[in-house]
Amino acid sequence: MNGKKKRNYGRRKVCRFCADATLVIDYKDPRALRYFTTEKGKIIPRRISGCCALHQRQMTEAIKRARHVALLGFSSNLVS
Ligand SMILES: [Zn+2]
Numbered sequence: 001m002n003g004k005k006k007r008n009y010g011r012r013k014v015c016r017f018c019a020d021a022t023l024v025i026d027y028k029d030p031r032a033l034r035y036f037t038t039e040k041g042k043i044i045p046r047r048i049s050g051c052c053a054l055h056q057r058q059m060t061e062a063i064k065r066a067r068h069v070a071l072l073g074f075s076s077n078l079v080s
Helices: 030-034 053-079
Strands: none
Touching: 030 053
């Protein structure tokens, strides 16, 4: 009995955004974005977050955009 390979095709982890159409990735929603970042602010990899490629990419873009907007917001607040 060699080469016994078992794959869990029946229990595939589904991306939460694919599973729930009401969930929207929004860079203006820091609570949702924080869920996909570590305490240090790094983006959690797809294999851990469970997102599909499409939504992981959207999430990455949203987090980057949120950082960008926050930086602009802080700097403009300091100036004005
Ligand atoms: Zn998805």
